[in-house]
Amino acid sequence: MSLTRRNALAxxxxxxxxxxxxxxxxxxxxxxxxxxxxxxxxSAVSEGGISLTTPEIAENGNTVPIQFxxxxxxxxxxxxxxxxxxxVGTFNFGELSDASxxxxxxxxxxxxxxxxxxxxxxxFAQVAKTVKVTIGGCGG
Amino acid sequence: xxxxxxxxxxxxxxxxxxxxxxxxxxxxxxxxRKDGDGNLIPRKIINAFTATFGGEEVISAKFxxxxxxxxxxxxxxxxxxxGDLVMQWTDDDGSTVEQTKTIxxx
Numbered sequence: 001m002s003l004t005r006r007n008a009l010a011x012x013x014x015x016x017x018x019x020x021x022x023x024x025x026x027x028x029x030x031x032x033x034x035x036x037x038x039x040x041x042x043s044a045v046s047e048g049g050i051s052l053t054t055p056e057i058a059e060n061g062n063t064v065p066i067q068f069x070x071x072x073x074x075x076x077x078x079x080x081x082x083x084x085x086x087x088v089g090t091f092n093f094g095e096l097s098d099a100s101x102x103x104x105x106x107x108x109x110x111x112x113x114x115x116x117x118x119x120x121x122x123x124f125a126q127v128a129k130t131v132k133v134t135i136g137g138c139g140g
Numbered sequence: 141x142x143x144x145x146x147x148x149x150x151x152x153x154x155x156x157x158x159x160x161x162x163x164x165x166x167x168x169x170x171x172x173r174k175d176g177d178g179n180l181i182p183r184k185i186i187n188a189f190t191a192t193f194g195g196e197e198v199i200s201a202k203f204x205x206x207x208x209x210x211x212x213x214x215x216x217x218x219x220x221x222x223g224d225l226v227m228q229w230t231d232d233d234g235s236t237v238e239q240t241k242t243i244x245x246x
Contacts, residue, residue: 084172085205091202092201093199096219103208104207
């Protein structure tokens with residue numbers, strides 16, 4: 001993308017608006033809520049039982065290392081609330097697995113990363129972490 | 141297509157939790173980037189990863205475009221006995237890459 005004067009102004013005002021928004025942990029977008037609903041089937045989601053490790057500040061949104069662990073989980077879904085499409089990945093664990101993993105993800109900007117787990121007993125747990133992104137990673 | 145690199149221990153004790161690190165050389169084109177003429181570059185990512193040990197599923201994952209270029213994935217599992225860890229990555233175009241690592245229980 002070539003940075004014209006018009007683009008620069010638009011970017012500047014957009015980032016200004018973003019900083020004004022309160023960083024509420026569960027002010028998730030409609031798409032994110034829909035993805036959570038399709039994962040849980042509408043069941044109640046509790047806190048705890050799953051951990052998500054993210055950097056507090058990611059300089060480069062193109063590769064943000066994340067690590068999740070949900071002992072006893074059957075499935076884990078990772079969502080990036082502020083990306084153009086919230087889905088990041090879904091992981092199914094077999095008997096031998098310890099239901100953990102780590103990977104590197106793209107984040108378009110400062111946002112919440114949400115991890116949801118379906119436990120072996122059918123209950124659901126979630127955790128959200130805010131990651132500040134200096135340079136977004138979704139092309140342009 | 142892509143080339144996969146896997147780091148896995150060659151030997152393990154029975155019941156030991158081992159960590160496997162995997163990295164695939166792949167652009168993971170998200171489908172949102174534009175080329176010089178402003179046309180969208182079509183999406184081309186690795187959309188699935190599976191790992192089995194001795195025929196039993198260890199982990200299977202569905203990747204979205206939000207997974208970074210050169211997808212790195214690390215996971216752990218308990219080794220019950222000597223066997224082959226078979227890992228497979230599936231591209232959007234249907235092609236697959238497979239890697240097998242034998243872990244020997246001493």
